[in-house]
Amino acid sequence: MNSYQNPTRPNSISESEGLPGWTYFSPGLFDLELEVLFYSHWQFVCHVNEIKYPGEFVSYDIGAERGFVIRDSANRIHAFHNLCRHRGSRVVSGKRGQCNKVMVCPFHGWTYNLDGTLRGIARRDTFSESDFSNLGLKRIEFEIWNGLIFIRFKPGKQASISEIMNRHTREIQPYGLDRMIASPKGRITDRIEANWKAVRDVDNEGYHVPQAHPALNDLYGKDYHDETMKGETSRSVGRFTPGPRKHWSVRNYLNILPENNDLPESHRNIWLYIGIFPNLVLGFYPDCVIFYQEIPQTPTLTLQRGGVFHHKDESREMKLARYLSGRIDRETSKEDSMLSVWVSEATKSSAYDKVIFSYLEKGVLSYHDLLREKLPVTKLDVEPATPQLQDLNDRMLSAVT
Template sequence: MNEIVRDLNVPNDWDRRGLPGWTYHSDALLELEKQHVFREHWQIACHISDLPEPGSYLTMDIVGERALILRGQDGVIRGFHNICKHRGSRLVADEQGKCRNALVCPFHGWVYNLDGTLRGPSRPNTFPPLDKVQFGLTPLDTEIWMGFVFIRFAKGQQASVAEIMQPFADELRPYQSETMVPAGEIFTQTTPVNWKSVRDVDNEGYHVAMAHPALQDLYGQTYYDEPYVNGICRSFATYNPHAGRRWSVRNYVKISQDNPRLPERLKKAWIYYGLFPNCVIAVTPETVQFYQEFPISRTQTMLRGAVYCYKDETREQEVARYLQMRIDRDTLSEDVQLTIWSNEAMASKSFGNFYLSDLEYGVRTHHDHLRRVLPVMTLEKAPEEKEVAEVNARMRVGA
């Protein structure tokens, strides 16, 4: 067992039900989630290697907000709302790219420096004097941790990423993730479910043996989950001694080499670090990756993520990474189907509620985190849609 494993004693009398079904099918609740669950919590935008040079930028549209992440002439990475201060136009239209030394609004030609300050409006004589900071781009909370760029759209109760993730820092540090480079583009995929159904599946490994043949072949009995504690969780597995029944797994285990950067206990480990509400950083001996999900509507979710590898990877590491991708691709496809089936049940009057195994305690603890943010989710019976926000506000005051 890994030395950072926390107390996993599951209470004997814990409530094995999950969130009530109405919370997966309420538009009013979704609006509260967008603000209090997503905008007020840290989100992974990218990796520093996605912005390699001054002028490199990346945009990100989620939960009704538009983010622009930009490396300035001074090399500093900053996050801004992708909104021109003049008329609110989208300042940068492309998902990723590079500009020379300024950003020019495509609507009226206002010009911004790479540090977000206003350089000047077009036809400046038609305006009174404009303060360069006041009329500059609106900044986002931005933090870099282990090479990943985190942003936050609104102030919330979360501490800094470094403080929250501190229990995992020593274990993750040997991977030197801040030195890695993109193994491909940031991907997005849409799936027809509520976002919580995605997280419910990802927060437990009880289903691995039945639903994920490749992962079960790779992990065997080595896989275990840790529940959400103080906003973080972890899942850990190593190659099992009998791995290799499936082609991808057999060849992955055969070609995967010891990473000299890693201590012995991590050289055959696949680890998943969760950050509430929806972010995961996953490591293998060859790669580090992130993935997350965002609600598009109460019935549609965007999956988003990217994989990063070492600059000096060997041919064997490259092949191992390809085989790992095959395993992950199959796992994602299997998980998408599971989320669809589970999400369908939430709308059925014939389905009572979850009855969770001890191995699914991670689902319960994630739900508990959600209940603390939005206490209206503790109600078994749905309030009237028009009353959800008001009921939640009263419950927050009384908490």
């Protein structure tokens, strides 16, 4: 079989086509994607053990939305918009930190309890309002799955994260993700000058592994496969190939990696990836669990955030193996970033025409199918005009001249 087939897809685009070029740089579509995909789909923020103590918080910003999760003094977790009810300042600053008993707004000093209720107002007597009781921080919906905290800025049609992940829950249970801690050294944020979908497209297939990723190819190149998306998740597996290794990190990783007896034998020699629509991938390795996530900044700029979770009481060998798997991943992500930039740039070229896909790239196409389902406008070959704003501006201009 050398072409991708999905007889159930109800649209006019040939089954072997990807998204048209304009969808990778259109500002109008970018705004729509934020609304339709990112604000109303679950966004991963952090592991519960990253906010272990009262007052600890981790923030998460995307598009126009700013959020954070925090633990209160009764050990409960909350998710809030990071927006002071006075004049909109951030209440907590930075990517993570710890508040001391209360959150103090850095602008005029309003204070909030760790459960988000308003506690104190500087110079209260200078306000004409008498009732401040409804001015607690605005809540964001959140859900915890296997120790991972997800937030959703706007209610969407998407199911709960535990329903979405249901088909994977049994498989990942032996990894003990909910008991893991985050490695501070494993945190990375890369700036990629590419549309977020180009980054996702590169990641959604393994056809490029033998050519583009010498280390990964050495690790599992001969036995890697992607499954098409089912629901809102994808699954890919790379099984370590036996034989001599050329790559230093891979050779040492496989020599040092101890047998992980918590995992069934079938999972002791694989890297298992689970993609969660639209922008998260979890990687389950014998030595740790990793994640990476694309956070769109502009139509042609994406931040990719990543991190590593591991068991606190891991052996020295396991720690060393984790260090080496991290080296392999850093190398891979540099290679992927370059490819994402090139693919994204190409979509603007006058020479950009239809791209074609191998069966081995079916992960890209099944992801595009889901995008087309949620954003049917991406089926159009030519970018539709987004005249409303421009029209209004033009009309206002002509009214004053």
